[in-house]
Amino acid sequence: MSTPLTADQFLDALRAEGATVVETGGWRTYNRNAKGPWGPVNGVMIHHTVTKGTDSTVRIVHDGYEGLPGPLCHVMIAKDGTIWTIGWGRTNHAGAGDPDVLAAVVAERSLPPDRVATVDGNAHFYGAECENLGDGSDPWPEAQLLAIEQFAAALCRAHGWTAASVIGHKEWQPGKSDPTFSMDGLRGRIAARLGHGTPRQVPPPSRPQVSLSQLIAAARSNPGMAGTPVTYAGVRTVEAALVDEGLLARTYLDGHYGTTTVSAMSAWQERCGYSGRQPGQAADGIPGRDSLTRLGAKHGFDVVD
The missing domain is CATH 3.40.80.10 (Peptidoglycan recognition protein-like)
Structure with a gap:
């Protein structure tokens, strides 16, 4: 015991x-x-x-x-x-x-x-x-x-x-x-x-990584506007996941983190149980670690920093 x-x-x-x-x-x-x-x-x-x-x-x-x-x-x-x-x-x-x-x-x-x-x-x-x-x-x-x-x-x-x-x-x-x-x-x-001296090593799958801090910066780059192209590749990774969830039209899979992507992320956060107004609880479309990690777990990407 x-x-x-x-x-x-x-x-x-x-x-x-x-x-x-x-x-x-x-x-x-x-x-x-x-x-x-x-x-x-x-x-x-x-x-x-x-x-x-x-x-x-x-x-x-x-x-x-x-x-x-x-x-x-x-x-x-x-x-x-x-x-x-x-x-x-x-x-x-x-x-x-x-x-x-x-x-x-x-x-x-x-x-x-x-x-x-x-x-x-x-x-x-x-x-x-x-x-x-x-x-x-x-x-x-x-x-x-x-x-x-x-x-x-x-x-x-x-x-x-x-x-x-x-x-x-x-x-x-x-x-x-x-x-x-x-x-x-x-x-x-x-x-x-x-029975092994060390845990059996399993080769990690090849998965894209999404920087939370860079994604937040992209989400906040053009509030209230259609958005401008963002060079950070993680935006497209997240957009593709939102498309697969049926929350974002495929036509918006273009590297823009504008109001349409904000709305799609907000809908995903609501699915995760977020709806409040306080920081860390709001379904405001600004990515948070928990909701983004859940999205990544379903769609094959990892959240870093």
């Missing part, structure tokens, strides 16, 4: 495994700690979401359902392999489970059948919700399986655990079926990764 990692320690561990991470606003202090303990932690639990679409899935696991408030996990792992931070602390993911299973996780030995649900799992496990319909037919892309492996291995490595500390919800609580892939197969992947 271990003291839970801090949010920063967790991020460092994820990135050391080569994971691609998107941080949601306020996740470091978003939790259910007022409702019960979190820790000592004993292992990692994997779930599937029974949802489709990354944006809607992030929203659901963040906000929760009627009768089951969020956060519903520590991270959501999308089909493209992106790991979205949701909350940190106690989260509503594990529910009650079998004390014999918990004892086996603590001892890092083979799991017994889960027969009863009498122990509070939210206090003892890190939890990942993974985007999948959960019908047994929805595929698990390799990029997503790799990210699940990275997430679990990062925590095991940080705590000095073996792959036996990683379980599925279906192995914890009677009647659950998630996740639909083989947990033995996942534990084998994690064991292989942990």
Whole structure:
């Protein structure tokens, strides 16, 4: 058993495994700690979401359902392999489970059948919700399986655990079926990764980079006007993403960050949940780190500076 990692320690561990991470606003202090303990932690639990679409899935696991408030996990792992931070602390993911299973996780030995649900799992496990319909037919892309492996291995490595500390919800609580892939197969992947002296290196994909500061400067260059050509290539990268989102007509994919692009970015920010007037909360079309990072995660670019 271990003291839970801090949010920063967790991020460092994820990135050391080569994971691609998107941080949601306020996740470091978003939790259910007022409702019960979190820790000592004993292992990692994997779930599937029974949802489709990354944006809607992030929203659901963040906000929760009627009768089951969020956060519903520590991270959501999308089909493209992106790991979205949701909350940190106690989260509503594990529910009650079998004390014999918990004892086996603590001892890092083979799991017994889960027969009863009498122990509070939210206090003892890190939890990942993974985007999948959960019908047994929805595929698990390799990029997503790799990210699940990275997430679990990062925590095991940080705590000095073996792959036996990683379980599925279906192995914890009677009647659950998630996740639909083989947990033995996942534990084998994690064991292989942990058996190396250093994390397995995954060649990074070739992705364009967008400078946040230069994009903000471009957005503010001609307020209230049609805009002038901007030599910074990141403008066209972002415009192309907005076109793909259906928020900007293709005719405006021309390197101008004028009022039309401002309006399109504002619409994207509203999709991300921004609508206020305060700095960092406004859907004003001036790019912010969170909304731009979310756009990049969907459309294959990275945000720098």
